Structure formats: C-alpha cells, structure tokens
Amino acid sequence: MAPLNDEQLHQIRDERKEQIMEAALKVFSRRGIVGTKMSMIAAEAGISHGLLYHYFKSKDELFTTLVQMAMLGAQDAMKSIYDLQGSPLDKIKYLTKEILDEGGRPYFMLIYQARTSEGVPEKVKELIAQYSLKSFVDELLPVFKEGQQTGEIAAGDPAELISAYLSVLSSLMMLNAQDEETYRLPSSDILMRMVTGP
Amino acid sequence: MAPLNDEQLHQIRDERKEQIMEAALKVFSRRGIVGTKMSMIAAEAGISHGLLYHYFKSKDELFTTLVQMAMLGAQDAMKSIYDLQGSPLDKIKYLTKEILDEGGRPYFMLIYQARTSEGVPEKVKELIAQYSLKSFVDELLPVFKEGQQTGEIAAGDPAELISAYLSVLSSLMMLNAQDEETYRLPSSDILMRMVTGP
Amino acid sequence: MAPLNDEQLHQIRDERKEQIMEAALKVFSRRGIVGTKMSMIAAEAGISHGLLYHYFKSKDELFTTLVQMAMLGAQDAMKSIYDLQGSPLDKIKYLTKEILDEGGRPYFMLIYQARTSEGVPEKVKELIAQYSLKSFVDELLPVFKEGQQTGEIAAGDPAELISAYLSVLSSLMMLNAQDEETYRLPSSDILMRMVTGP
C-alpha cells in the first residue's frame, strides 16, 4: 500500500507532524495503545516528548488520528484494485500482497490493534463501528462476485467469503510482525486456497 | 470457636485461588498483561485487590501461572484429538471447534497475548520458547500426515500447513473475542478449505 | 539485669501475653518500630498474627507497653546497685556489665530505639520525656559522688560524667547487637577509663 495519497497528505501540513505520525504508527502498530509510551514515540521520532504536545493534544488524539488515517488508507487500498488490469483473482492476489507487504502492514496492524484492544478512546470505537468489516466487504464484493462468475473464486456467499478472507489476512499480520522466527507467514498459496476453493 | 481445620482452610484457599485465576484469565486474555490492572481482576473476582496478594505474589506470577496452565491445556487439547474416532479431517474440525469455542478460547487468547505482548515476565518468555509453535506442530503432525495419505488433507509440507492453520486460528480468536457483532467467525468450511485444498 | 521483677510481672497475668511481649521485645529492640512487622512478632512468638490483637490493640500499643516496661526495668536496674556490697566503682562496673549483658540488653536497646527513632507513638515520646536521662542521672548521682570522694571516680561535674557514661553505654549496645564481627565491644577497661579518669 502506498503510504498515503495526496488527499490524506494535505491534512499534514507540517513535516514535523508527519514525522511524529510515522514514528507513532510504527510503535502503536506493534505495541498497541497501552503498551506504547509517549517517550517511545518521541524517541522513535528523534524529538523531545514535550514537542509531541505541540502537534497532538494527547496520546489518545494521536492514536485516534492514526486510526482514522489508517481506515481511510485501507479503504483506498481496497478501491485501488479496481484500477488494475487482470483477472479478479489477480486483483485479490495483489491486494493480499499489498496488505502483507512491509509498507502497508503498519496501517492494517494499527487497525487490528484498535479492534482487538480494550481501553481505546471512545472516538476510536466509533471509527471502528463506522468502518466496520462490512464496509470493506462491500468494497470487495464486486470483484469477488466477478471471480465467482468466471469460476476463479469459490462459490458460496461472497460476503462470508470476503469476511473470512479479511479476518484471516489481518490476523496474520500481527503474528508475522512479532516474531519472525517462530511464526511463518502461511504461504500465499495456502491462503489463496481459502478463496479459490476446490 | 475452634479455628477452621486444615481441610476447610485448604478448600477455601483452593476455591479462592480458582476464583481468582478464572477472573484473571478473563481479563488478561482480553486486555493483555499491560492493559490489565490488578484492580480489574479483583473486581472481576469480587474481592479486594489486597486479597490477590494472599494467593499470588505478584501480577507477573499470576500471569505466568495462567500461561503455564494454558500451555498445558493447549497441549492437552492437541493430544485429545487422538482419542477421537473418525477421519483425520474430523479430528481437525473438532480441534478447530474446540479452540474457537467459548470455553477454550480464553486459554488460547492468553497464549496469544503472551506471545504478542511486550512486557511479559521472563518466565513467560521461557515458556513460550519451550512450548513454541513447533511443539504444537509436532503434536499435530501425525494426524495431518495421515490425512494427506488418505487425500483428505492438501498435499505439501505438512509442517507449513499446520503452522498456517494454527496461526490463522489463534489470531482469529482475538478478532472474534472483542466484537461479536462486527466480525463473524469465518465459517468452518471456508477455514477448512485452507487445509483440505482443491 | 534480671528479666523482670515481680511487680512488673504481676501485670502480665497471661502467659500468652508474656510470650508475645518477649517476642516483640526481641524484634523491636533490633529492628525498631518501623522496621518491625507484626508478622515478625507473631512468627517469633510462634502464634498467628491475628492473635496479637487479642492481647494488644495495636502495634503502637504493644511498642508503648514494652517501652514503659523497659523504662521501669532500667530504673530498677539503677536502683539495684544500692543493694550491692562493694566500692562505688564495683557497683558501677556491675551496672555496666548488667546493661551490656545478653539478658538486660534488649530492654536498653528498646529504650535506645525509642529515643533515636522518629515516628514513635506520642505516648512513647511522653515516656521518654518523663524518664529522661536526667532521672537516670539522678538515680546514680549518690554512688558517683561517693566514688569521687573516695577518689575512685574522676573529679568534675558528676551529672555530666554520668550523662556521658550512660550515653556511651547505651549507644554501644546498638552497635554490638547488630554486627558481632565488625564491631567489637570496647573492652570494659577502656570504657571504665572514662569514669575513673587519670
């Protein structure tokens, strides 16, 4: 996933702000909101912790901002597959790679963190409700349906299939991010088998 | 009145200890060790926070005890499938259900938390190393191999297949645990397709 | 110093109470009031900590009671030298030995603790004020004066001399009690030299 598109970037006028957000994303996505200390973010960004508060009112606000951005980014990633050439399955493979890739992963990890952690700000809960799994499912519905028609994609309720696909995909990132040695990313083939079916 | 006799005291201790562990499992498994406050566990158990320390020396010890128990329980769950009748696939389906079930889930969630959280006690890290994914993979190897011979299970490196299967399974719990409404557990069929292959 | 005379004993009707006080004296005298936990006293007495509260309302009360008893005991020890035969210097040597002896030491140590610790109960402060050094000095004044007349004891203000003698004596117990190896009790001869003078 490309880091951010122009529309998202325009709301980051400040280079410093971007620098902070990048650092915060890195730390939050790995450690979650509770496990992250503001000092960690400051250290990662190479600035003093005091400066964080010139750009973000609070830890919660910073986290919330990032989640919001990640949500938009994720949606964009979904949409972007429609700009591609190729068969539906090609598009899904592309998306899979995109999500699991080094670049896009932090955003999806952050979303995962937001979803699976208690103690996130109220605003984040609202965002999660708003950008529910359903909204992503809806985004992918056309391509999956098309794939089912061509026979590339397994038959059955496509919404359920997408839901399963996304759940598994996002879950995998977390495992992969933590402990490269113990867990291996299931080979794409195995993952795709869920989708393509027998 | 004469003080309680040993047996009675023992019983109280055991009951309380179990009560605390149950409460702690519930909270730890959802919120992780950092996100869990001793007061939460106390509240969940319906006792004062001070009493926790009559039964467990520290938060770390409590967490470690639970992880240890969960590890053993998980291993037992793996082993138990060999007592079942039925085809290899039946056994795997049973295990899947077992892990995702309301009952066993907290234990697997706790293991997940232990694996993916920063700030866990050293002892827990050792436990994780000891009961690595590999040990679980080894446990399931026979049944998967058998399934591959009968053709029920997809061909390919069985260790990789099991690893993928377990990774996905355990991470799904986390998503599922939080938010029953938004996420639905992928239907077993779809999940099984990872394993069965075309 | 004999542990306790009859008069003091009569107020300990209960064997248990005596047992507790003995244990408490042992611990308090070494560790002071802040460094002593009720559980330590209970363990030393071989009873449960709950039982302490059947005999003493609080830690403070227990400490205060002991200080009171020690004060009386100390005064008795002073008085007792007048029952002895021998020269003034003999009497003082006897008192010195008595105070530094295994038996009487805890009482004097407790007084020392009470005197040198902050955070003792108000009542103890009153006791210290009441049984000030002056009261002990007064007690010994006759024998020191007599010694000065016979030339056994150094000349000079006898009150000052006694004050110095007692201060040094009580201080020494503490050092001796802690760390047998590092500190050695100054030989009586050296100590006596303070008193006898050139």
Add this chain to the structure above:
Amino acid sequence: MAPLNDEQLHQIRDERKEQIMEAALKVFSRRGIVGTKMSMIAAEAGISHGLLYHYFKSKDELFTTLVQMAMLGAQDAMKSIYDLQGSPLDKIKYLTKEILDEGGRPYFMLIYQARTSEGVPEKVKELIAQYSLKSFVDELLPVFKEGQQTGEIAAGDPAELISAYLSVLSSLMMLNAQDEETYRLPSSDILMRMVTGP
C-alpha cells in the same frame, strides 16, 4: 524562545540533584531507609515526589548514592587530620569535633543508619563491607601509635582503642541528633579520657 542551552540545563540538574541529596541526607540520616518516605524527601526538598525519579532511579539508588558519598567523606575526614599541625591528641580532638559537629554529623549518621538498619540495598551492604570499621581503624592507626609513643595516648592494643573510640563516637551522634535538650554530648574531655587513659 530558544530552549535552555546545555550548560544551563546541566546547572539546573546539578543544583536540583544536590538539593535532593541534601534533603535526602537530612531525612535518611534521622529516620533510616525504612522510616523515610520518598514524600518526606520531596517535601524537605520542596519539590514533587515525581521529580525525585527524574534524578534518581529509586529510593534505594538515592540511599546508596548518599552512603557512598558519606563513606568517601568519612574517609576524607580521617585522612585530613594528617594535614594538620599539632600533636596526635590534637588531631584526634579535631576529628572528634569534626564528627560531632553540626556539619559532618549527617554523613556519619547516615553511615550508622546504613550499618544498623535492616532492609538496606545489597549495594550498601557491599559498601559497608568494603569500608568496614577496619578500614577506618587502619586510617587512624599511625596517629594513635604515634600518640602512644609520645605517651599522650593510652597504651594497649591501638586497634582496639580506635575501634572503641569510633564506636562510641558514632553511636553518640544518634542519641544527640534527636533530642538536643535531653541528651547532651558528653564533654570532649570525658570522651578523650577514653583515649588518653590515666
């Protein structure tokens, strides 16, 4: 405005650190490590308790730092007498005065506390072992021996004499520190008599 430059910050840090150490010395020396609460030190220093932890990692570290400094200071005090003019006895008198003086007393009291308290950090125990009474005795040995040759100092084992002298001296501080009115410091003359002998 530009942030403080390095030198300014360094100065603030140093000043604060000194301010805290001064306050801590005052409280620790009187109340010992167990009887001292971090809030007392903070109050004495006129700062918030949180700030203490910007300058010292823990209560133990603060205590240890002070003990270390006190040990060095004590050794320096011992050594300094060799820079003085005068007879051996003059030097010892000077040292006596130095130790009992308002200024140096807290350091010696702290050492006393470290020596006689339970619950001091392991590092402090090592320091005590390292700077044992013996090391101080060794330091004073030359001047005492010289005094014995000139006849100013009493004959006998000089190590024993010094040990007695130091023990008494250090324990006197404790009594004296608390209660200026009740106890008077034994006049130097009387104290010196221990050393000079008949």
Add this chain to the structure above:
DNA sequence: CATGAATGAGGGTTCATTCAT
C-alpha cells in the same frame, strides 16, 4: 481463644501532561 482470610490505607514508582525558559 485461635486462625488466617479479607480489607484498605498508604508507600514506591511510572508516565501522560504542563509549562518555564
């Protein structure tokens, strides 16, 4: 009487947040 389970005030420590410089 005797026990130890149970409580909760309070102390050590961390860390989000504020603010003087």
Add this chain to the structure above:
DNA sequence: GATGAATGAACCCTCATTCAT
C-alpha cells in the same frame, strides 16, 4: 518551535488491622 524540568494521577504492592469461623 523546542526542550526537558516539573507535576500528580494512577498503578503495583505491603502490611496493620478486622472478622468470620
């Protein structure tokens, strides 16, 4: 803007004290 000193709420844990049995 930028820094890091400073604050204080909140967390883990201890221990004096209470109380059911």
